[in-house]
Amino acid sequence: MKKIGVAILGLGVVGGGTYEILCSHREFYRHTQNVDLEVVCVLEPDRKRTDALGVGAEKIAENIFEVVSNPDVNVVVECIGGVTQSRQYVLDALNAGKTVVTSNKELLCKYFHELEGVARRVNAGLYFEATCAGGVPVVRTLIDAVQSNVIPSFEGIVNGTTNYILTKMKEGLSFEEALSEAKTLGYAEADASADLDGLDAAYKLSILASLAFHTKVPFTKIYREGIRGIESEDIQEGCGLGYTLKLFAVGRQTEHGVDVRVHPAFVEKGHPLASVDGCLNAVCLNGDSVGEIVLTGKGAGALPTGSAVVSDILYAATHDGHRYSTFKNTATADKEVKFISDFESKYYLRLLVPASADATAVTALAKNNIAVRKLLRKTDGDQTSVILVTDTAHESAMKKALSRMRTSGIEVGAVIRILA
Amino acid sequence: MKKIGVAILGLGVVGGGTYEILCSHREFYRHTQNVDLEVVCVLEPDRKRTDALGVGAEKIAENIFEVVSNPDVNVVVECIGGVTQSRQYVLDALNAGKTVVTSNKELLCKYFHELEGVARRVNAGLYFEATCAGGVPVVRTLIDAVQSNVIPSFEGIVNGTTNYILTKMKEGLSFEEALSEAKTLGYAEADASADLDGLDAAYKLSILASLAFHTKVPFTKIYREGIRGIESEDIQEGCGLGYTLKLFAVGRQTEHGVDVRVHPAFVEKGHPLASVDGCLNAVCLNGDSVGEIVLTGKGAGALPTGSAVVSDILYAATHDGHRYSTFKNTATADKEVKFISDFESKYYLRLLVPASADATAVTALAKNNIAVRKLLRKTDGDQTSVILVTDTAHESAMKKALSRMRTSGIEVGAVIRILA
Numbered sequence: 144m145k146k147i148g149v150a151i152l153g154l155g156v157v158g159g160g161t162y163e164i165l166c167s168h169r170e171f172y173r174h175t176q177n178v179d180l181e182v183v184c185v186l187e188p189d190r191k192r193t194d195a196l197g198v199g200a201e202k203i204a205e206n207i208f209e210v211v212s213n214p215d216v217n218v219v220v221e222c223i224g225g226v227t228q229s230r231q232y233v234l235d236a237l238n239a240g241k242t243v244v245t246s247n248k249e250l251l252c253k254y255f256h257e258l259e260g261v262a263r264r265v266n267a268g269l270y271f272e273a274t275c276a277g278g279v280p281v282v283r284t285l286i287d288a289v290q291s292n293v294i295p296s297f298e299g300i301v302n303g304t305t306n307y308i309l310t311k312m313k314e315g316l317s318f319e320e321a322l323s324e325a326k327t328l329g330y331a332e333a334d335a336s337a338d339l340d341g342l343d344a345a346y347k348l349s350i351l352a353s354l355a356f357h358t359k360v361p362f363t364k365i366y367r368e369g370i371r372g373i374e375s376e377d378i379q380e381g382c383g384l385g386y387t388l389k390l391f392a393v394g395r396q397t398e399h400g401v402d403v404r405v406h407p408a409f410v411e412k413g414h415p416l417a418s419v420d421g422c423l424n425a426v427c428l429n430g431d432s433v434g435e436i437v438l439t440g441k442g443a444g445a446l447p448t449g450s451a452v453v454s455d456i457l458y459a460a461t462h463d464g465h466r467y468s469t470f471k472n473t474a475t476a477d478k479e480v481k482f483i484s485d486f487e488s489k490y491y492l493r494l495l496v497p498a499s500a501d502a503t504a505v506t507a508l509a510k511n512n513i514a515v516r517k518l519l520r521k522t523d524g525d526q527t528s529v530i531l532v533t534d535t536a537h538e539s540a541m542k543k544a545l546s547r548m549r550t551s552g553i554e555v556g557a558v559i560r561i562l563a
Numbered sequence: 564m565k566k567i568g569v570a571i572l573g574l575g576v577v578g579g580g581t582y583e584i585l586c587s588h589r590e591f592y593r594h595t596q597n598v599d600l601e602v603v604c605v606l607e608p609d610r611k612r613t614d615a616l617g618v619g620a621e622k623i624a625e626n627i628f629e630v631v632s633n634p635d636v637n638v639v640v641e642c643i644g645g646v647t648q649s650r651q652y653v654l655d656a657l658n659a660g661k662t663v664v665t666s667n668k669e670l671l672c673k674y675f676h677e678l679e680g681v682a683r684r685v686n687a688g689l690y691f692e693a694t695c696a697g698g699v700p701v702v703r704t705l706i707d708a709v710q711s712n713v714i715p716s717f718e719g720i721v722n723g724t725t726n727y728i729l730t731k732m733k734e735g736l737s738f739e740e741a742l743s744e745a746k747t748l749g750y751a752e753a754d755a756s757a758d759l760d761g762l763d764a765a766y767k768l769s770i771l772a773s774l775a776f777h778t779k780v781p782f783t784k785i786y787r788e789g790i791r792g793i794e795s796e797d798i799q800e801g802c803g804l805g806y807t808l809k810l811f812a813v814g815r816q817t818e819h820g821v822d823v824r825v826h827p828a829f830v831e832k833g834h835p836l837a838s839v840d841g842c843l844n845a846v847c848l849n850g851d852s853v854g855e856i857v858l859t860g861k862g863a864g865a866l867p868t869g870s871a872v873v874s875d876i877l878y879a880a881t882h883d884g885h886r887y888s889t890f891k892n893t894a895t896a897d898k899e900v901k902f903i904s905d906f907e908s909k910y911y912l913r914l915l916v917p918a919s920a921d922a923t924a925v926t927a928l929a930k931n932n933i934a935v936r937k938l939l940r941k942t943d944g945d946q947t948s949v950i951l952v953t954d955t956a957h958e959s960a961m962k963k964a965l966s967r968m969r970t971s972g973i974e975v976g977a978v979i980r981i982l983a
Contacts, residue, residue: 164711164852171713175777272708278853280708287707288692288700291584291873293591357595415859418838432584432870433698436860439835440853450853453711462882 144173147460148183148215150204150241151222152232154192157246157273158185158222160449162196168453178460180453183215186232207232211239218268218456221245230254237261242268244455246448248275248346252362255353270455275347276301276424278447279440280454284428285354292430294355296395298562299426300419301347303442304331304338305370305390309407310420312375313382330422330443340369341390341405348392352403355428356396364482366404373407377493377557380530381409384517386491387417391562400481408562409491485539489516489563492531492545493556500551504529507547511540528556535563564593567880568603568635570624570661571642572652574612577666577693578605578642580869582616588873598880600873603635606652627652631659638688638876641665650674657681662688664875666868668695668766672782675773690875695767696721696844698867699860700874704848705774712850714775716815718982719846720839721767723862724751724758725790725810729827730840732795733802750842750863760789761810761825768812772823775848776816784902786824793827797913797977800950801829804937806911807837811982820901828982829911905959909936909983912951912965913976920971924949927967931960948976955983 149165151158165182172180184204187193193203204210210219219236221243223229229250236243238261245251251258251274262269272282276299285294300306307330311321322339325331337343345365352360370390378388386409395402410417415437419425424442429435441447490513494504505515508531517532533541545555569585571578585602592600604624607613613623624630630639639656641663643649649670656663658681665671671678671694682689692702696719705714720726727750731741742759745751757763765785772780790810798808806829815822830837835857839845844862849855861867910933914924925935928951937952953961965975 160852168711168713168852172711176710278850279856280704283703283708284700287878288703288874289870290596290877291588291592291870293588430698430870432580432588432866432873434861434867436699436858438856438858440856446852447854450709450711450850453852454708457710458707 144177144179145460146179146181147217147456148181148213149218149220149456150184150186150210150213150216151182151220152186152207152210153221153223154185154187154189154196154198155222155224156445157448157452158187158220159192159196160445161220161222161452162198164446164449164453172457176457176461178457180456180460183213184210186210207235211235211241216241218242218244218459220452220456221247221250222452223247224249226250226253233258234261237265237267237269240265240267242270242459244270244273244452244459246271246273246452248343248350252346252349255350256359268459270459271350272455273448273451275350276426277303277440277442277444278450279424279426279438279442280451281351281426281438282354283454284436284438285351289428289430289433289436292432294428294430297351297355297426297428298394298416299351299392299424300389300416301392301424301426301442302338302344302390303422303424304335305344306419306424307422309370309373309378309388309390312373312378313387315375317375318371318373339371341367344390344392344405348394348403348405351392351426352394352401355394356401358401358480360401360403364403366406366484366486368406370407374557377491377559380493381491381559384532385412386410386561387412388559389416389419393562397483400483402483402486404486406560408560410562414562485537487535487537489535489561490533490541491557491559491561492533494529494531494548495554495556496527496529497552498527500553503551504531504548504553507544507551508533510547511536511544513540513544532561564597564599565880566599566601567637567876568601568633569638569640569876570604570606570630570633570636571602571640572606572627572630572649573641573643574605574607574609574616574618575642575644576865577868577872578607578640579612579616580865581640581642581872582618584866584869584873592877596877596881598877600876600880603633604630606630627655631655631661636661638662638664638879640872640876641667641670642872643667644669646670646673653678654681657685657687657689660685660687662690662879664690664693664872664879666693666872668763668770672766672769675770676779688879690879691770692875693868693871695770696846697723697860697862697864698870699844699846699858699862700871701771701846701858702774704856704858705771709848709850709853709856712852714848714850717771717775717846717848718814718836719771719812719844720809720836721812721844721846721862722758722764722810723842723844724755725764726839726844727842729790729793729798729808729810732793732798733807735795737795738791738793759791761787764810764812764825768814768823768825771812771846772814772821775814776821778821778900780821780823784823786826786904786906788826790827794977797911797979800913801911801979804952805832806830806981807832808979809836809839813982817903820903822903822906824906826980828980830982834982905957907955907957909955909981910953910961911977911979911981912953914949914951914968915974915976916947916949917972918947920973923971924951924968924973927964927971928953930967931956931964933960933964952981
């Protein structure tokens with residue numbers, strides 16, 4: 144039976160979950176995978192964490208050199224987070240010929256190609272299922288299960304924190320109440336900015352789009368809008384129109400270029416991702432042969448994400464001589480790619496219209512060739528508000544129309560895209 | 564660039580789809596997978612099929628010996644169906660050292676271990692993603708993505724024909740009308756018995772349960788009930804109670820043994836598989852670490868199933884030196900397994916009760932320790948019918964209770980299990 148020694152860097156949520164699974168399932172993997180996975184050492188300066196997991200003192204490494212120079216270590220798991228230390232440690236591990244499994248989406252997204260280049264050069268493995276959508280096996284599916292397909296587009300709900308908040312807002316809570324509840328339940332960190340502003344989702348989108356489109360999709364090319372500006376009122380209005388609001392990561396290959404973006408959007412209630420609520424994550428992949436595939440599961444948490452890490456370790460352990468790589472054909476990887484910023488969408492608008500500017504909103508849209516699908520006028524005392532649903536339009540056209548409205552005294556209460 | 568020669572046996576729906584994808588995507592795979600997949604030959608006696616696909620005469624093999632003796636053939640794709648000829652051909656291919664990719668669930672389910680034994684002995688690959696749930700990558704997920712988990716249970720909608728029929732019955736059609744529509748649309752074959760009687764689903768369950776439970780799950784151990792006995796009336800009644808009816812393939816590891824069955828069952832409308840309608844397939848896997856993962860997609864059709872076949876070919880082509888096997892630890896594979904037949908379930912009953920036997924039904928259940936959750940009495944002229952929803956009970960207890968009711972003059976209109 145093959146013996147694989149594992150080192151874990153960082154025993155936070157994911158590192159801790161990985162440690163627990165490896166310890167509790169060792170016999171199971173011996174039986175079912177014919178592999179003996181042993182945690183040889185951990186690198187974690189916080190004794191509270193090592194004590195809580197019952198890590199023996201003999202397994203606690205002093206520094207990264209001790210880890211990567213240990214001949215019994217075959218796989219190094221990086222769960223530290225951040226990019227400075229983690230990048231150096233991953234490079235050290237790869238350069239020592241160790242297979243690396245990481246759950247660090249920021250690191251992977253920002254240094255994907257540097258790390259992959261090193262892995263390729265030294266013939267070491269680099270695995271990262273846990274970076275995207277927690278326990279949902281979307282990386283493995285893209286690489287090993289729908290690789291026979293051209294993927295013209297995909298969309299995902301890849302951030303559990305914001306999905307939880309939007310679900311609670313649908314149930315009637317305000318943004319602040321929902322955020323506070325998410326913090327209490329441990330679904331949001333004290334500083335939830337990376338989630339709320341769509342950063343976390345954009346890291347994942349960069350990785351997923353690179354895999355799906357076989358091209359480099361730098362984080363900086365992703366249009367990004369978070370959920371801080373969303374009001375419960377619009378979620379309820381949308382509900383009445385048959386829509387559900389979600390924070391989407393969207394990737395599309397268009398004839399004009401690659402379109403990658405993270406923003407809140409309405410989808411019709413029949414959409415495969417409309418009913419993915421709470422902390423769940425889900426990705427809908429559209430393949431040219433297979434059609435639509437939807438993967439749903441827990442997007443975060445110690446054991447679900449740890450499950451993805453350990454599956455990567457087992458994959459590396461049982462795929463002898465297989466060096467995992469994102470770009471099997473390096474020529475393709477260096478192809479110049481065009482990205483589009485002026486993407487198309489349908490829109491939901493909520494406008495506060497003074498009596499004097501009654502027809503202005505529709506005129507402003509018409510002047511920019513944007514057709515109106517639905518119009519709902521609501522009067523509440525002196526205040527007239529108008530809800531508009533438009534046909535597909537370019538962002539640039541919508542911006543011009545909105546600017547025209549504003550100069551005519553219309554207050555734009557909300558602009559929310561509708562995903563077709 | 565590695566060159567892989569492919570031979571396709573049988574150009575029916577799946578074989579034809581595979582041929583089409585391989586021809587149209589050859590350049591794409593050269594770019595993205597660094598592999599040149601060429602269809603070297605096909606074995607298909609029907610000239611109408613080869614003509615329709617534009618297969619050149621030079622690519623049409625005369626017999627299996629021509630195929631397996633061709634040194635340019637690396638991978639043999641078996642899409643013939645049936646078990647006699649296909650088994651011999653697959654054995655011939657494996658014995659010639661060719662990697663085999665099959666979409667034939669009946670063959671794999673009935674000769675899984677013979678074929679795997681030969682593949683192991685000659686060190687050839689044996690791949691079968693396309694046998695289960697068409698384009699839904701459930702085989703790859705079980706083997707390569709949730710292999711870090713103990714899977715205590717899973718349930719799936721793995722037959723598109725019956726799911727289409729049940730969806731149409733929910734919309735108001737009778738069984739006969741829905742079946743006829745399915746045939747017109749090509750979703751059901753002229754002889755739809757294998758679908759309607761749950762055979763097709765049981766083949767798939769045998770394969771999925773073997774993978775999920777790391778044990779041999781022979782087809783003959785599966786309890787099987789089809790959808791012929793289902794009446795629209797009960798689908799509607801269930802709907803009113805908050806249930807949706809589906810044909811489920813269920814696998815559970817219990818303390819008393821392995822519980823594997825195919826039967827129609829109600830689930831609550833919030834269940835992750837309740838809204839999987841029409842021809843879609845879906846599988847819900849419950850892992851001890853990852854929790855619930857749901858995979859949804861097209862369960863049949865030339866291109867979706869062809870996509871699964873071609874993904875297997877690419878997987879084989881890009882995983883050098885990796886010999887795929889179901890049981891990495893052969894000792895585990897030969898373990899004695901206990902199967903349970905007296906499984907537990909909640910039940911929906913529709914009873915036609917004469918006035919003289921008013922309390923008999925509930926008494927019959929109570930005598931067998933089955934508690935009633937809901938009771939709805941309906942009177943239509945002389946006819947009183949009673950809908951009952953029970954708590955969890957053993958099949959054996961329910962059988963006794965039903966027998967007692969029948970001897971008391973109660974007509975049992977419907978007995979449908981409810982999946983918890």
